[in-house]
Amino acid sequence: MATGExxxxxxxxxxxxxxxxxxxxxxxxxxxxxxxxxxxVGLIGMALFKALLVALYYMHLRFEPKRLWLLVVSPIPLIxxxxxxxxxxx
Amino acid sequence: MTTFAAAADRSPMAGMKxxxxxxxxxxxxxxAVMFFTGLIGSYVILxxxxxxxxxxxxxxxxxxxxxxxxxxxxxxxxxxxxxxxAIEQGDQQGLKTWLKATIVLGAIFVGVQIWEYTLLTGxxxxxxxxxxxxxxxxxxxxxxxxxxxxxxxxxxxxxxxxGAHVTIGVLCLCFTLWRATKGEYTATSHGGVEIMGLYWxxxxxxxxxxxTIVYLI
Numbered sequence: 001m002a003t004g005e006x007x008x009x010x011x012x013x014x015x016x017x018x019x020x021x022x023x024x025x026x027x028x029x030x031x032x033x034x035x036x037x038x039x040x041v042g043l044i045g046m047a048l049f050k051a052l053l054v055a056l057y058y059m060h061l062r063f064e065p066k067r068l069w070l071l072v073v074s075p076i077p078l079i080x081x082x083x084x085x086x087x088x089x090x
Numbered sequence: 091m092t093t094f095a096a097a098a099d100r101s102p103m104a105g106m107k108x109x110x111x112x113x114x115x116x117x118x119x120x121x122a123v124m125f126f127t128g129l130i131g132s133y134v135i136l137x138x139x140x141x142x143x144x145x146x147x148x149x150x151x152x153x154x155x156x157x158x159x160x161x162x163x164x165x166x167x168x169x170x171x172x173x174x175x176a177i178e179q180g181d182q183q184g185l186k187t188w189l190k191a192t193i194v195l196g197a198i199f200v201g202v203q204i205w206e207y208t209l210l211t212g213x214x215x216x217x218x219x220x221x222x223x224x225x226x227x228x229x230x231x232x233x234x235x236x237x238x239x240x241x242x243x244x245x246x247x248x249x250x251x252x253g254a255h256v257t258i259g260v261l262c263l264c265f266t267l268w269r270a271t272k273g274e275y276t277a278t279s280h281g282g283v284e285i286m287g288l289y290w291x292x293x294x295x296x297x298x299x300x301x302t303i304v305y306l307i
Contacts, residue, residue: 058287
């Protein structure tokens with residue numbers, strides 16, 4: 001079964017190396033003497049970048065029809081509403 | 091064309107331009123995103139509300155061990171995508187080899203997590219309020235208790251549900267391997283491998299987020 005339009009093979013091993021390097025960087029960064037806010041923002045940023053790589057290349061989202069992208073990003077507004085509304089309680 | 095015949099036809103739907111199996115898996119994964127968002131969101135909110143229950147990274151949880159486990163899961167994502175790439179080329183043996191590697195790595199991940207749970211519970215890191223008496227890694231048993239039962243509750247709930255997803259994924263991979271040994275997948279018909287890959291990569295993606303939020307922040 002074809003996954004979508006024909007495309008050249010994604011750089012799986014390159015993505016793996018980037019994921020491994022960023023995992024090491026995350027662990028090292030977590031124990032630096034910076035403020036919790038700075039570390040939190042940096043670590044979440046790195047985690048989201050890694051997650052994006054997995055979604056785009058390993059889950060082949062980059063090569064899927066744009067209509068599927070719309071479906072995939074549809075929970076994001078719901079997630080924002082969930083977090084923001086409940087966080088306002090504190 | 092009957093409804094059954096239409097479902098068996100793996101042509102892309104006119105609307106979404108992906109075939110039914112793949113669309114169904116994506117919709118399921120999006121529901122799982124909302125599920126884990128609820129868990130992680132609860133953890134974040136409880137941490138803001140009761141910071142005295144939580145401690146700094148590494149004080150209770152074993153970060154090096156879990157970093158190694160994270161690396162294992164990333165490796166299993168690579169082997170899974172290699173399995174898919176193999177069957178795209180019609181390489182049946184390659185598909186089976188890489189599926190076996192994925193199963194082994196996934197099983198090791200679950201095993202390490204169970205071992206981590208036994209170590210943590212032995213150190214008093216449990217969800218229950220009455221029996222919570224964690225003194226931190228490397229500290230004497232009669233040391234001061236750090237954190238609170240909310241930490242254990244949120245930790246075991248989030249990682250436990252993720253571990254259950256990984257376990258189910260390993261079982262499904264075994265089923266996929268069994269079908270592969272029967273020669274059910276070919277270069278022109280391997281939707282089952284693709285959707286299994288989607289699930290497995292999703293499990294890896296969730297762990298990438300969980301590991302960062304639970305172990306490193």
